[in-house]
Structures are given as C-alpha cells and as structure tokens.
Amino acid sequence: MPVITNIEDLRVLAQKRVPRMFYDYADSGSWTESTYRANESDFQSIKLRQRVAVNMENRSTATTMVGQKVAMPVALAPTGLTGMQHADGEILAARAARRFGVPFTLSTMSICSIEDVAEHAGEGFWFQLYVMRDKDFIGRLIDRAKAARCGALVLTLDLQILGQRHKDLKNGLSAPPKLTVANMINMATKPRWCMNMLGTKRRDFGNIVGHVSGVDDMGSLSEWTAKQFDPALNWGDVAWIKERWGGKLILKGIQDVEDARLAVQSGADAIIVSNHGGRQLDGAQSSIGALPDIVEAVGDQIEVHMDGGIRSGQDVLKAWALGARGTYIGRAFLYALGAMGEEGVSKCLEIIHKELDLTAAFCGHTQLATVDSRILLPSTYPSSPKMEPSGSM
Numbered sequence: 001m002p003v004i005t006n007i008e009d010l011r012v013l014a015q016k017r018v019p020r021m022f023y024d025y026a027d028s029g030s031w032t033e034s035t036y037r038a039n040e041s042d043f044q045s046i047k048l049r050q051r052v053a054v055n056m057e058n059r060s061t062a063t064t065m066v067g068q069k070v071a072m073p074v075a076l077a078p079t080g081l082t083g084m085q086h087a088d089g090e091i092l093a094a095r096a097a098r099r100f101g102v103p104f105t106l107s108t109m110s111i112c113s114i115e116d117v118a119e120h121a122g123e124g125f126w127f128q129l130y131v132m133r134d135k136d137f138i139g140r141l142i143d144r145a146k147a148a149r150c151g152a153l154v155l156t157l158d159l160q161i162l163g164q165r166h167k168d169l170k171n172g173l174s175a176p177p178k179l180t181v182a183n184m185i186n187m188a189t190k191p192r193w194c195m196n197m198l199g200t201k202r203r204d205f206g207n208i209v210g211h212v213s214g215v216d217d218m219g220s221l222s223e224w225t226a227k228q229f230d231p232a233l234n235w236g237d238v239a240w241i242k243e244r245w246g247g248k249l250i251l252k253g254i255q256d257v258e259d260a261r262l263a264v265q266s267g268a269d270a271i272i273v274s275n276h277g278g279r280q281l282d283g284a285q286s287s288i289g290a291l292p293d294i295v296e297a298v299g300d301q302i303e304v305h306m307d308g309g310i311r312s313g314q315d316v317l318k319a320w321a322l323g324a325r326g327t328y329i330g331r332a333f334l335y336a337l338g339a340m341g342e343e344g345v346s347k348c349l350e351i352i353h354k355e356l357d358l359t360a361a362f363c364g365h366t367q368l369a370t371v372d373s374r375i376l377l378p379s380t381y382p383s384s385p386k387m388e389p390s391g392s393m
Contacts, residue, residue: 004340004347007311007332014085014338017193020186021171022084026334029278030163036278038286039309046288046318047377051364059366061356065326066152066248066269066303071101072353073368074316076345077307077328078128078154078252083111083203084175085338087196093337094121096345100353105154105328108141111175113206118148128154128252131237132228137212142244144207153245154272155238158253160231163280176203196341238266250305255290257297260304270303270326277308277330288319289382295323296384313355317363321373322381 004010015023029036061072076097082089090104090112097104098121105126106117117125127145132138145153176197177183187194197203208224209215215224230237242249251263252272263271273291275284287308295304306319307328316327329352336348360368363375373383 004351006351007335007348010332010339010344010348011335013340014335017190018085018338019177019183019190019193021168021173021177021183022081023338024167024171025081025173026079026085026331026338028165028167029282030165030280031282033278033282035275035282035284035286039275039278039288040311041309042286042288042382043309043311043315043318045380047380048314048318048359048363049375049377050362054361054364056361056366059357059361061353061360061368063325063368065103065305066250068103068151069101070103070326072313072316072356073320073324073326074349074352074356075103075126075305075326075328076105076333077330078105078107078126078156079330079334080107080109081111081175082107082334082337083200083206084177085334086193086341087200088112088120088202089337090117091120092342093333093345094125096342096349098122098124100346100349102349103151106150108207109205111204111206112202114141114144114148114150116202116206123149124151126150126152126154126250128156129241130156130159131230131233131241133230133232134212134228138241139244140211141207142241146245146247150247152248152250152269153241154250154252155241155268156252156276157233157238157259158255158274158276158280160229160233162229163276163282165279175205193338235262235266238268242267252307254294255284255287257293260294260298260302264298264301268302270305271298272326272328273304273306273324274308274328288315288322291319291322291324292382292384299323310352313352313357314359316352316356317359317371318376318381320368321371321375322383 063073090110094104094117103126105128107128108130127150248269250270251268254260254271287306303325305326306324319327333348336344365371
C-alpha cells in the first residue's frame with residue numbers, strides 16, 4: 001500500500017481501482033471542463049500570510065453548520081452513484097463522516113437508499129433533494145428523509161436540465177454498468193471493485209427503484225429520469241418544499257447575488273455557493289470567485305456555504321477567510337472511497353483536518369472565529385470592495 005499524504009494520492013489510487021465510467025463520472029465536468037478546472041485553480045492563486053512567534057497551543061477547528069456542531073467546517077457533498085465508486089459507498093462514507101464529526105449528505109441519485117443509510121450508518125445525516133415532475137414522489141421522498149431523522153434538507157436548484165458531460169456520453173454511463181465488451185475488459189482490470197460489488201445487493205438507485213410506479217428496473221428508470229427532472233422548478237416550489245420539510249433547509253447552486261437575495265426571501269437557513277462542480281454550465285465563474293460578492297450581499301442575513309474545487313484543508317481555510325461558514329467536499333471523498341473504501345474516507349477527512357489546523361496556526365490563529373481575509377495576501381484573492389479589510393493583524 002502506498003503512503004497516502006494528500007488528496008492527490010487518493011485520486012491516483014482511485015483511478016487504478018475504479019472502472020473508467022465511474023471514475024470519469026466523478027472526475028469530469030461539462031463541455032470543455034473550463035469551470036471544473038477553474039474551481040480548483042482559482043484556489044491555488046490565493047496566497048496566505050504567514051505569521052511567526054504566535055502561541056499555537058490549544059488549537060481548534062470546531063464550529064457549527066446550520067446549528068449542528070462539526071469538528072471542522074466541512075461536510076461530505078451529495079454525489080450521485082456514490083455506491084458505484086465502491087460497493088455500499090454511501091453507507092461507508094456516512095459511517096466515516098459520523099465517526100469524524102462532520103455531516104454526510106445523501107444524494108437523491110444514490111445507490112444506497114435513505115433507509116439503508118439510516119439502518120447501517122445511523123440517523124442524522126443530511127439529504128439532498130432533486131425536484132422531479134412527480135410531486136407525489138417528491139413529497140414521499142421528503143417524508144422518508146423526515147422518518148430517517150435527517151438533520152437538514154439540501155435542495156439543489158441548478159439541475160433542472162442536465163449539462164452535457166462528454167465523458168459520460170462516450171462511456172455510456174449506467175448503473176449498474178452495461179456488460180459491453182469495452183466495459184467487461186475494463187472491469188477485468190479492477191478485481192477489487194468487482195469482488196466488492198459481487199458482495200452487495202445494492203447496484204441501482206435505491207431511493208427511486210421500487211418507490212415509483214412503473215420503475216422496477218434500470219431500463220424504465222433511465223426513461224423515467226429523463227422525463228422527470230423538472231425544468232419548471234421555481235421559487236414557489238422552494239416554498240412548498242420548505243413547508244413540507246419543516247426542518248433546516250439549505251439551497252444549493254447559488255452563483256448570483258440576485259439569486260442569493262431570493263434565497264434569503266425564501267426563508268432558507270443556508271445557501272451553498274456552487275456551480276455543481278463544473279458539471280452544469282461550463283464557462284460559469286468558479287465558486288470561490290463568486291463567494292465574496294454573495295457574502296457581502298447576504299452574509300449577515302443567511303449562513304453562506306460553498307463547494308467546488310476543495311482539495312485540501314488550505315482550501316477550506318481560504319473559503320472560510322472569504323466568508324464561507326461551511327464547505328463541502330465531493331470529488332475529494334469520492335477519490336478516497338474508490339481508493340480505500342471507508343478507511344479512505346476517514347483518511348481524506350484526517351488529511352483535510354490536519355491541513356486546516358496547521359495552516360490556520362501558521363497564519364497566526366488557533367480558533368476559526370478569529371480568521372478573516374487578513375490571512376490572505378492582498379490582490380491574490382477575489383473580493384468585493386466592501387469586504388476589503390482595514391488595518392493589520
């Protein structure tokens with residue numbers, strides 16, 4: 001086993017162990033993938049101010065996200081087909097997150113169902129909702145999340161229609177994978193993945209198959225999904241979902257100040273500045289680039305989170321310094337899951353936590369509450385004019 005010291009090590013190992021169509025599903029964007037790349041590269045251009053001779057004892061990264069205590073301001077993002085990166089992937093990731101003390105967010109398009117995750121990983125995880133045309137099904141899905149005592153509902157607003165993801169189209173992405181000659185040859189080189197998948201019964205979309213009339217197999221599911229994502233989604237639907245849910249509501253997919261203001265008016269508890277990992281509108285602004293203006297506009301009215309491009313604890317700290325009070329990792333934990341299963345997700349969280357803790361200390365801070373944009377070198381980070389700090393540390 002190679003020595004794992006960073007998220008890139010986990011990515012390299014996952015690429016060796018996960019079948020190509022599922023690895024590509026995680027590690028790709030839409031069209032030219034320019035926004036996918038910008039999410040990560042825009043973090044790298046932000047530079048930190050190192051401080052010295054500061055007492056570094058009694059450090060803590062603990063905080064809260066929508067009122068829930070967390071070991072660090074990080075949650076596992078909702079990711080579809082997680083159970084195809086590794087058998088029973090959602091259960092394994094939820095266990096690792098629970099043990100570490102951060103939220104796990106289950107996707108509507110998960111392989112393991114809400115009930116499976118609650119039974120095998122414990123209650124309290126968060127649930128992410130896609131809005132479908134079939135409102136009866138959506139209502140029942142919300143009720144199932146309530147029955148599982150999910151701690152928050154994350155409503156995704158930026159997938160009314162699907163961005164064109166070239167790799168998925170070329171790979172013929174499906175769950176379970178179709179037994180074509182190319183797929184069988186590729187899977188033959190992934191014996192660990194195959195053995196794990198043979199040992200589980202969970203190989204289709206557990207939240208949907210068997211819960212919707214006429215959806216009993218993968219052929220009918222594919223047809224149903226293509227017809228069901230609701231292009232008419234609007235703020236009226238948000239109000240209906242908020243009332244039906246009755247708990248903490250987080251709106252995911254906000255990239256624009258005007259949409260952020262509408263989110264505040266909707267009564268949501270938090271928003272996630274997100275471009276869906278660069279998987280929807282290619283050419284959109286990076287999430288970290290969009291963050292400061294949105295924080296300036298609504299940060300005193302609603303809790304602002306962000307996702308997209310986070311590959312280290314340093315990225316988490318930079319987002320925090322720019323006003324995000326929570327961050328989400330998607331690809332980082334998927335790499336870890338594909339590489340090493342539950343142990344890999346735990347390793348991923350340990351890596352990010354250590355990087356966050358050490359970087360904050362090197363910047364002169366032992367508590368996140370004292371961190372702001374003054375830990376960043378001027379002119380290296382995106383900022384709203386009103387957010388520019390005055391004075392020195």
